Amino acid sequence: MKGSFVVSVKSFAEAxxxxxxxxxxxxxxxxxxSLPEYxxxxxxxxxIVTIRLKEDGxxxxxxxxxxxxxxxxYSRYVDYVxxxxxxxxxxxxxxxxxxxxxxxxxxxxxxxxxxxxDIVEAKRGDVIKIATMGAGKxxxxxxxxxxxxxxxxxxxxxxxxxxxxRILSFILxxxxxxxxxxxxxxxxxxxxxxxxxxxxxxxxx
Amino acid sequence: MKGSFVVSVKSFAEAxxxxxxxxxxxxxxxxxxSLPEYxxxxxxxxxIVTIRLKEDGxxxxxxxxxxxxxxxxYSRYVDYVxxxxxxxxxxxxxxxxxxxxxxxxxxxxxxxxxxxxDIVEAKRGDVIKIATMGAGKxxxxxxxxxxxxxxxxxxxxxxxxxxxxRILSFILxxxxxxxxxxxxxxxxxxxxxxxxxxxxxxxxx
Numbered sequence: 369m370k371g372s373f374v375v376s377v378k379s380f381a382e383a384x385x386x387x388x389x390x391x392x393x394x395x396x397x398x399x400x401x402s403l404p405e406y407x408x409x410x411x412x413x414x415x416i417v418t419i420r421l422k423e424d425g426x427x428x429x430x431x432x433x434x435x436x437x438x439x440x441x442y443s444r445y446v447d448y449v450x451x452x453x454x455x456x457x458x459x460x461x462x463x464x465x466x467x468x469x470x471x472x473x474x475x476x477x478x479x480x481x482x483x484x485x486d487i488v489e490a491k492r493g494d495v496i497k498i499a500t501m502g503a504g505k506x507x508x509x510x511x512x513x514x515x516x517x518x519x520x521x522x523x524x525x526x527x528x529x530x531x532x533x534r535i536l537s538f539i540l541x542x543x544x545x546x547x548x549x550x551x552x553x554x555x556x557x558x559x560x561x562x563x564x565x566x567x568x569x570x571x572x573x
Numbered sequence: 574m575k576g577s578f579v580v581s582v583k584s585f586a587e588a589x590x591x592x593x594x595x596x597x598x599x600x601x602x603x604x605x606x607s608l609p610e611y612x613x614x615x616x617x618x619x620x621i622v623t624i625r626l627k628e629d630g631x632x633x634x635x636x637x638x639x640x641x642x643x644x645x646x647y648s649r650y651v652d653y654v655x656x657x658x659x660x661x662x663x664x665x666x667x668x669x670x671x672x673x674x675x676x677x678x679x680x681x682x683x684x685x686x687x688x689x690x691d692i693v694e695a696k697r698g699d700v701i702k703i704a705t706m707g708a709g710k711x712x713x714x715x716x717x718x719x720x721x722x723x724x725x726x727x728x729x730x731x732x733x734x735x736x737x738x739r740i741l742s743f744i745l746x747x748x749x750x751x752x753x754x755x756x757x758x759x760x761x762x763x764x765x766x767x768x769x770x771x772x773x774x775x776x777x778x
Contacts, residue, residue: 505721505745512717516710532744532775539737540710562774569771570737570763 374416374544375560376553380404386549387413389560394418394450394546396553397442398428410445416469417442418450424473425554436462450497453487460492468493469522469544474500478507478525481514488518495543498523499554502530515540522546524556531556535563539572579621579749580765581758585609591754592618594765599623599655599751601758602647603633615650621674622647623655629678630759641667655702658692665697673698674727674749679705683712683730686719693723700748703728704759707735720745727751729761736761740768744777 375390377383378399386393394416395409409417419435419442420426428435436459443449443466451460453472460468470493478484478500488496502508502525511523511533522542524533534556538545547560558566567573580595582588583604591598599621600614614622624640624647625631633640641664648654648671656665658677665673675698683689683705693701707713707730716728716738727747729738739761743750752765763771772778 508745509714509718509721513714516714528776532741532777535775536737536741540713558775566771566774569767569774570740571733572737 371538371542372414372544373560373563374546375549376418376546376557377549378553380408382549383409383411386560387411389549390547392416392447392544395442395446396420396426397438398426399553403438406441407445409442414448415446416448416450417446420450421452424452424471425475439463448494451493453491453496457492467495469495469497471497472499475526477501477503478510481510484510484514484523485517488514488521495520495522497521497544499526501526502533508533508536512536512540515542526554526556528556531558534558535566535570538563538567539570576743576747577619577749578765578768579751580754581623581751581762582754583758585613587754588614588616591765592616594754595752597621597652597749600647600651601625601631602643603631604758608643611646612650614647619653620651621653621655622651625655626657629657629676630680644668653700656698658696658701662697672700674700674702676702677704680731682706682708683715686715689715689719689728690722693719693726700725700727702726702749704731706731707738713738713741717741717745720747731759731761733761736763739763740771740775743768743772744775 372391374392374394375386376394376396377386392414396418398420419428421428439449448467448469449463450469450471470491472487514523522544524537547563548557550559577596579597579599580591581599581601582591597619601623603625624633626633653672653674654668655674655676675696677692719728727749729742752768753762755764
């Protein structure tokens, strides 16, 4: 199993705990009490910087131009930056020195398998992360099929009911499983201890 | 989650333990030290009688005619009898007073999705159980698709590597998850405590 345990953190207090249990730390800067100095997010473990907009499930409410500028500055101190699929190619081109996790969120539905394939095949990131709202089991099939056909894809359905698709994604070869330290930052997210325990009990790790 | 935890037992000692932790007890009579009196398998929990042939992963080596006769006699004291897909319709018709779990095993490969559909659609049992050898992730997709499209199907891939498909099958609505009490009676099988722990940690039960 090659996947890494990502722990999303909302503060430096969480980050210092996460260092001990995560393979990768995701700084969810939109959830931080205030934006830190750029170089404060430098850390000993591989890391991701993410500033999530409200419409993508985050809390950032500033100007988009400013958000991208912030991401650019923070990205000098991390390994990965999270950029949304909707962003233009030229935005992606401005992040040359850091790996990119391209993220697609859909809080309404899970698009058709063909649409998901289009998103994956048009990806500009090193990794593509697809998180969509699940309505039924047919959405599970789409996700499983996608994970089977493509590498470097993280794909799962949002919500408590489909939380298990996060475990499934990891088992089927996703590079990352996104976990919380304790309180979930997204619905259905497992804390890192639970995720490890589940995968260990299943004989997967 | 409507599924039941089946515990497969190899002796009466195991059966008496299983009664406390299982929803359903499967008497794997081919694994019993010797064949018990017919009515000794009557038990307080719902139960299944199974006499598995060598070619299906069991240890029964007697005559087929005798095996069917034994199944008929034991089936008076249980809720379900396990009958293999290969058996003729007339055999199925002889088990009128008991529910039937029709089982399909393939130790070589997982047939195409279309073949699996044929097996499911031609089923004569109340439940169909499909256990096949997995080669790759494309076999996981077949299983997931099948579980999504049909009810009353238990379907998983054999072997340690694909053990997680047993959990997946349960999550996707299988009526049963087959567990051991401690030592697995099939490769990749979880013991009932582990299976419950996994599903509980996942937030599924």
